Amino acid sequence: MKELKNWLFPGIALVVFGSLLAALLLEMESVSLEMMMGVLAYSLAMTVMFISIRPKLVEPSHGLPSLYAVHGALAIVLTLSAIIHQLMYFDDFQGLAEFSLTSWAGFFGVLGFTVATLTGMFGLSSTFISKSRRLLRLKNQVFNREINLWLHRLAVIGSLGAYLHLLSFGFLRSNTLFISLASLYALIGIGGYFVYKLSLLKLPRYEITAIKRPTPTLFSLEFTPKNGQLMTYEPGQYVFVRLKNSSLPAESHPFSISSAPNDGANKLEVMIKKSGDFTNRLDELRVGDVATLEGPYGHFLDKDTKHSQVAMVLLAGGIGATPILSILRQQMKEASNRPIDLVWALAYKEDLMLLDELEAMKVKNPNFNYHFIFSDEEVAGYPFGFVTGEYLATIGLEEAYSQSRFFICGPPPMMNAVKGVLAKNGVVDERIYIEEFGF
Template sequence: MREFTLRQRMLPAFERGALLGLFWLATAGLAGMAAARPFWIRWEALNAYGEALDWTTAIGKGCGGAALVLLLVQALLGARSRWMDALFGLDLVYRVHRLLAVGILVLITLHPMFLHFYRPFAQELAWSAWPLVLGSLVLAGLWISAVLARFRRFVELPYHWWQLGHRLAAWPLLFGAFVHVLSVSEDYRRFPGIVMALLGLAFLVVLALRTRLLKRFGFARTPHVVQAVRPPSPEFPDAVELILAPQPGARGLQFTPGQFVFLLPESKAVPAEEHPFTIASAPDSLPRLSFTIRCCGDFTSRLGQLAPGDTVLVDGPYGRFSYAGLAPMNSPLLLVAGGVGITPMLSMLRTLAHEQDPRALCLVWSTRTREDVLHAQELRELEVALENLRVIHVFSRQRMSANLAERSGRLRPSILKDALAILPHTPQDPPPHAFICGPASMMLVARQSLLGLGMPARRIHVERFSL
């Protein structure tokens, strides 16, 4: 049986949770120090000179200092570094990125409100006070960036234009906030500890910027050549199977089944946009990579226009959604897929078949009709190659047939209960692990159903990833 290298394996849940806790503790500690510094200075002034404690100014400056710390952490999270993905998983990193954005917006909004509680804005926003003008521009820029990120689809802003603007605006806004905080007041300049901590965090951000620039100009991506672009089967003209191979002299990727990469085509037929796609092939097919992609958007609908010989830059692999590292050896697996969410399951099943893995397996795949089942012939072949694999198809828009392996309607607890009954569940057998990938609503139903059926949350793994 294939042994994945340590570089490919993901951290177990306990170590991941501990490191995530340390990350939050360090972030909260540094942000707390930055927020407490203005209070400490004014408390010293109160004891030394009997000056009144200006609570509103202290709160306002504390909010600004804490927001700067969170902005630096944001830049670190947004660099899409491999070590952050290995520690936490890129899906979790992006969710934390969104959560911190909300906290930053709250802090930067409270910052001027408390500072100008007794003083009108017009008295201080003069061009001679350039740090205040700079801070106002940063505040406006951060709000515009957040609103566009939240309502991009509503205003019909193309993804690639939003992504480019978001990334280009992030670094000037971060630099402007850093200069504003250290220039507008002596509260932080007079405290070397906080300044050194901020400079250390800024150094990590510079490294993150270096990583992002290297990727932007292709130095951190692996050039691949298109070998074939074809429908996964003749009856699916609205999907493509993209097969890539490394350019001569380029290193091939090493990945774990279930991981994904970012693809950036270099072809006049396809926009030069970077998008994530799950690798559908198994590691044993390296150096070739295979992707099954549903043509459901402006970008994916044009992938079929790629021609053999075109160059595609590949960045990755990323992700922790794999039985390797998350499920113990020989643990039964319940794979729940919705629509094109079958692609990571295909990679896992192909790998398990190549390894002749004897563990019990059950795939529950929800699609609209039988005609939406991609790679139907290969699935039948996988059922033969994997003696302990059982496949249950759920058709949301088709009536139930006499086939016991088919269900009609939406995915529901009774179907998952039947699937779990297929897997061994005696005290001597290892407990099963579930992997869920598909539309958000389907994944929520599947996870809640499995929890209701008594499966512990630590054995339920969900691929929550969206940009």
């Protein structure tokens, strides 16, 4: 089922491609390979544009990380087909020199897609760049996220260029079915993108009503809706926060909600760790600053686990505890007595926090327990090291392998190591839930 859903958008792109090809063949005897590559690039471009608007209808079943992965894969195929199409018709830039709309629009199409795909691959996604520390450093020094985002938006110019390129051909304009279909797809892809961008202007505004510093590297922000209406969210979900009247840049960043939904207070909390260009400037935030919150997104906690009494093991690494805290707080709010173990891996003593709250949870639910482990500093009273199979055995979690559901969120090396331990001990994928802090 998981694999099947990944084929939804490639399937849509194929339908778009097939319909445009059929429309061409109704009026032509054959379609050349060159033309086919162009039609394929166009079909993919409109599909990729549509995915970029984080369609609310499919996000619940896909999740944004998987939507972005499909978006990226299709964009690579799109760019390759556009380049092949351009090379097959290459005329030594004659058309550009003579100001032909066909050449100029096509050229901007290919250029826009190429730049957007490269920035997506190496600037916005962590898939390729994170493999090389040198590239990562270069990226952070030269191309910060805002520059990458602006370059990535050249995909819109690319898509408009591709549509104009089609319109510039008389024989395509006179093929009513083809041009109607191509225009409809442009309306959904490019039009959808602009409607989405406009909808961001109407997002409800939230005021920062409290800023706390639970540890030297963390900020806990409390957001209260300015119009009185708090968004409905599930434990473990995240929002895109965009500051509006602050000295910080108005770029949108995803942060998990750490408070429990509907806890009676008309506010929600996010906890943020200083980690880069944007988050290192959070000291400049002030109570009273205003932000929009887009979302909620994500499906860390499934309905079945939420409503059942099945045992849960929550494995957090550092700031990865935020969605886990939301789940935990919601369980406590419901006065559930289900067995829950929180394993929270931290680096330094100064990272330790929320002890009073966790102690109070133990009193509320005698079947709840928490375990801290430190990896970079020996801390009196706590174990030292990483979350390994041996460590989980020492805290009595060996029995959990047979029945419990495991929720993991933390740095990728920690998540991979823990997934390895679980797999080795026979925990099936269906009982492992992963939340990643990267796309």
